[in-house]
Amino acid sequence: MNPKKEDRRVERTRMLLHEALMALILEKGYESVTVQDILDRANLGRSTFYCHYRDKDDLFLKGFDHLHSMLERQHAVAQESGADNPAGFNLSLELFRHAQQNYRLYKALVGRQSGQMLTSHAHTLLTAFVRTHLTDLCTGSKNGPASAELLAHWLASSFLSLLTWWLDNNLPCSAEEIDTLFRKLSLPGVESVIGQSLSH
Amino acid sequence: MNPKKEDRRVERTRMLLHEALMALILEKGYESVTVQDILDRANLGRSTFYCHYRDKDDLFLKGFDHLHSMLERQHAVAQESGADNPAGFNLSLELFRHAQQNYRLYKALVGRQSGQMLTSHAHTLLTAFVRTHLTDLCTGSKNGPASAELLAHWLASSFLSLLTWWLDNNLPCSAEEIDTLFRKLSLPGVESVIGQSLSH
DNA sequence: TCTGTAATGAACATAGCGTTCATTATTGGC
DNA sequence: GCCAATAATGAACGCTATGTTCATTACAGA
Missing domain, CATH: 1.10.10 (Arc Repressor Mutant, subunit A)
Incomplete structure (x- = not known):
């Protein structure tokens, strides 16, 4: 037993x-x-x-759960380090760095040649993670049809879009630069929708 | 002959x-x-x-080229109507409306249940279209590693992300509302990166 | 040593793809 | 209306990959 x-x-x-x-x-x-x-x-x-x-996907996803653990751990860290970073966005740099370190694997997994399966799964995980962090920010703000769900979905797409571009173009810039770009592209939009300034 | x-x-x-x-x-x-x-x-x-x-994808894409024609036509319209709308973003509302009119088809094609093929193709078409409109805006601005290519890639992802969300959630708001949301989310980021204000 | 459980691998059933080819049907030109 | 060229047909085949079955073998732990 x-x-x-x-x-x-x-x-x-x-x-x-x-x-x-x-x-x-x-x-x-x-x-x-x-x-x-x-x-x-x-x-x-x-x-x-x-x-x-059950099949190939099953094998992969079972082994892939460590990303989920990673997200959870990151969550915990963000919690204890206080609200110095909003909405868990500090995760993005970590992920870009991790992608840089495991370049070949990431490219095989998330690059243009890869299939839907992983990207879709990663999107789901990211969305779930971001949503929990956004919920508090969204409540009470008059955001019309913009739900935390939608924002999380969009942010995950935005991140994965940049990650994919970065990998498919063979890391044309540093992780810090692409992360900065991600924030410059994404955060203003989020701010303009929830009508609240995010510390950056 | x-x-x-x-x-x-x-x-x-x-x-x-x-x-x-x-x-x-x-x-x-x-x-x-x-x-x-x-x-x-x-x-x-x-x-x-x-x-x-050659295969199923071939059949589909050959018939799908009318979207490409549509993009070209939209391009022409934008050209002759002058620069009243920046960067061809006026296309987004048209696409949202078209998706609304052909709800079931779009959902089957671009929704969560659909595969990689179409989404990837649509992304390519959109990226190419947006890139031609962005090139002029980007040249001469000190945008560092942010190329028109990257911005186009990101904008296409952003649009498709909202479209997917909208369809998968059974059109929870009007085409105008989701388009407004798209602009509010996307344009500030673009402005902040190319360091140039886009009209409204 | 013994016992339950895990691993084995060949064989099978299923599904879908893409090709071949001899035959049939149709069309446009005359 | 007839003919030659071309398109459509569909059964049969080979191929790749999947997922299952089952009798047999190997092994870890009490």
């Missing part, structure tokens, strides 16, 4: 699959990786894969 | 295929429409399809 005592073969197998997928993503891009590719790379049997995961 | 004198069976066949695809998109969404579905609906043979088009 103790999960730790669960057969460690399981954990090992899952790790093998995940690592094989990651390596293949770097080589071919997510979309063109096939289940058979993963199996060959990990030296595992076909049925083994389907014992653990 | 006169293209008009080309066998009119060709034109008819292509129209049948295109209409079948459109009808099916409304029913099942673009991604889940299969070539066989189109064939069954159009009552055409499999080989006939591949005589005319």
Whole structure:
């Protein structure tokens, strides 16, 4: 019953699959990786894969939950460091830097060649994260049809748009510069809609 | 040699295929429409399809070029009506209205359920269109790494983000309202980056 | 050592794609 | 109205990839 005592073969197998997928993503891009590719790379049997995961997306997303943890951690940090940064926007620079450090992986995942799956998932995570931070800012302001939901959706799109451009153009500027650009492009719009100045 | 004198069976066949695809998109969404579905609906043979088009995307995009024509026409109108609207942004309202009129189709095409293909194509078209209008605004301004290319990319993303949200939420407000929102969100950012005020 | 559980992998069923080719239908030119 | 050129047909095929089944084997832990 103790999960730790669960057969460690399981954990090992899952790790093998995940690592094989990651390596293949770097080589071919997510979309063109096939289940058979993963199996060959990990030296595992076909049925083994389907014992653990429903399909390729499932394998990837299960391993991708660490981004969610990362967002949560960032959330906690933002909370304790007080309101020196508004609406969790400080996350953007961290993400740009992380993308810079893991350039090839990010490009394979979120670049033009990648598919819908990941971008869509990342958008969902980002939107959810930003929304929680925006809710307080939006309540009480006469923003008409502009809900926190809409703003979060738009901000996530704005961020991913710049990230994609940055990666597809092979990092033509530093993470700090692209982050500055992101803020200069996005924050004025948010301010003008919620009618409230955000400290920057 | 006169293209008009080309066998009119060709034109008819292509129209049948295109209409079948459109009808099916409304029913099942673009991604889940299969070539066989189109064939069954159009009552055409499999080989006939591949005589005319490379694959499903090809069929769709060939028929989709009318949006490109629409953009070109809009371009011409903007040219002759003078510079009363900056940067071709007057296009946005037209597109929102068109989306409202063809609600079900747009939702099937650009909504959450749709795939990458169309969104990506629309993004490319929009980016190209906006870029030509931005080039003059950007030259001569000290915008650092912010190129017209980047701004166009970002603006297209911003527009598509709002369009998607609007459609996925079943048109919670009017086309005019969502367009106003688009401008309020996007234009301040553009102004702050190119350091130049855009009319209203 | 024994026992339950995980891994195996070959075989199968399914689905969709894109091609081929011999045959049939239609059209425009005469 | 007839003919030659061209378009449409559709069944059959090969291919790739998916996801499932099941009897067998390997192994970790008590």
